[in-house]
Amino acid sequence: MIELYKSKIEKDINEAEILINTFRDDVEKGLDKIEKTLPSKYFYNKKGDALFVEIMNLPEYYLTRSEFDIFKNKTEQLIEAFNIDSNSYFELIELGAGDGLKTKELLKTLDSKNYKFNYFPIDISLNALSLLEKDLNNDMPNVSVKTQQGDYFEVLNSLKQSKKPKVVLFLGSNIGNMTDEQASSFISKLGNNLQKGDKLLLGVDLIKPEAIVLPAYNDSKGVTASFNLNLLDRMNNELGANFNLNYFKHHPEYNEKTGVAKSFIKSTINQTVEIKAIGKSYSFAKDEKIHTEISRKYNDTLINQIILNANFVINNKIMDSKAYFADYILTRY
Secondary structure, eight states, rough: HHHHHHHHHHHHHHHHHHHHHHHHHHHHHHTSSSSBBGGGGGSSSSHHHHHHHHHHSTTOOHHHHHHHHHHOOOOOHHHHHHHHOOOOOOOEEEEEEEEOOOHHHHHHHHHHHHHHEEEEEESOOOOHHHHHHHHHHHHHHTTTEEOOSSOHHOOOOHGGGGGGOEEEEOOOOGGSSSOOHHHHHHHHHHHHSSTTOOOOOOEEEEEOOOHHHHHHTOOOTTTHHHHHHHHHHHHHHHHHHHHGGGGGGEEEEEEEEEEEEEEEEESOOOOEEEETTTTTTEEEOTTOEEEEEEOOOOOOHHHHTTTTTEEEEEEEEETTTTEEEEEEEEEEE
């Protein structure tokens, strides 16, 4: 028993070291660029997770509420757009399920109408999947939940073997955190794991005026600023950096014409920062920006462009009551 416990501790330490080393390497790669970058995935540690939950409840942050509006009030339209027979079995697969807040609305209706399906939530977080499974077992005991931890495409490839009809959910405008080239590649790779006739629900934020979009990334309480700057705090704690957060600020930008929102961390003075884990110092000029995140907004033209070579066709587009957000229903051909 002692040896097993010791082995587990060693395994946890090794995994933690791998994560820190990957973090270090990604930071070095980004800060060595002429136009400095930091990967947005490192926003999410314990503090970052809590800040993002707070962001989702802010009055300025319309994205979560908008898609929830669709799932809450237009559930019948979504199900109709899936074009599935209530008497035939299908697989409902969600990429990055998280807490399943929106999907629960869909599951309730499918359950009440006696659709025959298994729900496969995929997420990298085992904790999130465990909590989701527990919630669903309590609230909807008739729904068959088969949690899948791991990489989207590895799980999809394993599920592909079943040959059963599939409906894949990719919500929250997560596709918007990719460049257009990355999004096209992602959709193509996703399609390669599906069969003819399978459906993809792609949730995207729509192009809107700056007056609506920019406050979602620059709220009046400064929570988004804290979320962005938490990246520097994490580097201080985990990589031995000496960023002084008083000399950096959150800086969001949005271009209405292109529909691209970007988040930056801007240096407010000329300064040099040491990162011990990398063994380097980095100079930042006054007003120099570190790019941390992209949040692409879409319209029909852009969606058609990213699915151009992926063998998908748009069947339906369902919007929230304010037409801020859209869930596109695509069919694999």
